[in-house]
Amino acid sequence: MKTHRLLVAAGLIGAIGLGAVVTRASWLGSSERAPGPAKARSVSVEVARAERRTVPVEVDAIGTVTPVASVALKSRLETTIVAVHFEDGAPVREGDLLFTLDARQLDAQIAQAEGSLARDQAQLAGAERDLRRYSDLVAKGATTQVNLDNAKTQVDVLQATIQADQSALDNLRVQKSFTVIRAPISGRISAAAVKVGNFVRPADVAPLATINQIAPVYVAFAIPQRTLGELRDAMDAGASRVVATIPGTQRSETGKVAMVENTVDATTGMITVRGIMDNTAETLWPGTLVSSKLIVRTEHAVVVPSVAIQRSQTGSFVFVIKDNVARVQPVTVLRTAQGLSVVETGLAGDEQVVVDGQLLLLEGTRVEVRPRRAGA
CATH class of the missing domain: 2.40.50.100 (RNA polymerase II/Efflux pump adaptor protein, barrel-sandwich hybrid domain)
Structure with a gap:
């Protein structure tokens, strides 16, 4: 039994030693076949070029189209x-x-007034003849002064009556014009x-x-009070413009600022501005809500597509491509409009900035520029 146990133990020890030798050889072979350091992988990105150009300084708002004049027609007669x-x-x-x-009733009243006027005119003619007759008789001493005075009074009364008749007739004619x-x-x-x-x-x-007057037409909207100073300067220089666009369409009208409200709303800090549009094609309809754009002025600045702007805890930045290597470039963004961002500092213009693929980039990552997609 002892001899048997020794043989079993020796066999186990030999098997373990053989396995160790085989494993070591395998490790050595693997290390000999292992490749060198992995080659750095390039990230495929889309780029756009930063441009220095003239851009408008504008304020977007929701506006309402209102008529310049609106007249409600009513009858002035029963x-x-x-x-x-x-x-x-x-x-x-x-x-x-x-x-x-x-107008038949008024026509009858006018005819009646004309008849009264003609009657009183005839009576006045008779009174004037009596006045002349009494004047001659008084001059000859054939009648008293009282008769002459009464004749003068009658002429004055009839002249006043005719004046009243004429006024009544004019009033009826005005009524008929209604x-x-x-x-x-x-x-x-x-x-x-x-x-x-x-x-x-x-x-x-x-x-x-x-009746609503549509051409021209007003567009009223509200802007922040901080823009008021620049707007007034632009109005003095004649440089302000207003563009009103119907949402969901490309139809728009361009005009100028016609009026700025004289009070800022203390609850909202907004002030109402009214633009006037020629609207000869009747593009804008009273009561329509439109996208209003107030262009205060234009300036020369560097712009990049807004999708190129990235944000971190330290601020905004873009990835700039130099020699097919991505570099982090901090920037200061003034404003964003129509898919473009105006960059105040950080870019001089003509740089290539990444607009797609930023999630795979770090400082120093090698990139491969691919053509931009149609419509991008």
Whole structure:
């Protein structure tokens, strides 16, 4: 038994030694076949060039289109509509005939007033003849002074009566002019609230129709109070502009600042600005919400695509490519607009900055520039 155990132990020891030899040889072989240090990998990136060019200093806001003038048409008489001379929503020009009202009652009153005037004029002519006759008789001593004075009084009374008759007639003619309603301004008219045959009166709350002047048109919006000083300087120099764009479309109108409100809203720190647009094509419609852009001035500065700007705890930076190596370049960004960032410090212009692939970059990473995608 002892001999058997010794043989088993010797076999185990031999097996362990053989395994150690084989393992060491394997390790040595692997070390001989191991390659050298791994070659540094290049990161594929897209780049754009920093440009020094003229850029506008602008303020974006949401604006509302309002008409320059709006007129609600109402009847000044209690009468009936006999004709409507426009189509609902049609453009109208100043002086165009819009409504005709029933004028028959006024025509009768005018005829009556004209008759009263003619009667009093005839009586005045007779009184003037009596005055001349009494004057001759008094000169001859054939009548008393009292008769002459009475004749003069009668002439004065009839002259005053004629003046009152003429005033009443003029008033009736003015009243008749109200039976013809014309457009006081040019613009777009609303749908007629009443049609032929309807009875209208001055006390009616709803207007017959409303005319809004659309060309030109106002765009009102609010800007921060910190911009007020620059805006006033730009207005004095005639350099301010306003661009109003309908959201979701490329349709826009350009105009100038027409008015700045005289008070800043203390609760919001905003001030209302009103721009005026020619709007000859009627692009802007009253009541529409538009994207307003106030261009205060233009300046020469370095711009880069906004996607190139990266941010860290120490501030903003961009990756600049030099000799196919990425370098971290701290920058100071003044503002961002329309996908471009205006850089105040850090770039001189004409540098290549990374716009895609920044997540794989570090200081000194080698890069491979690939063409930019269409539309980027």
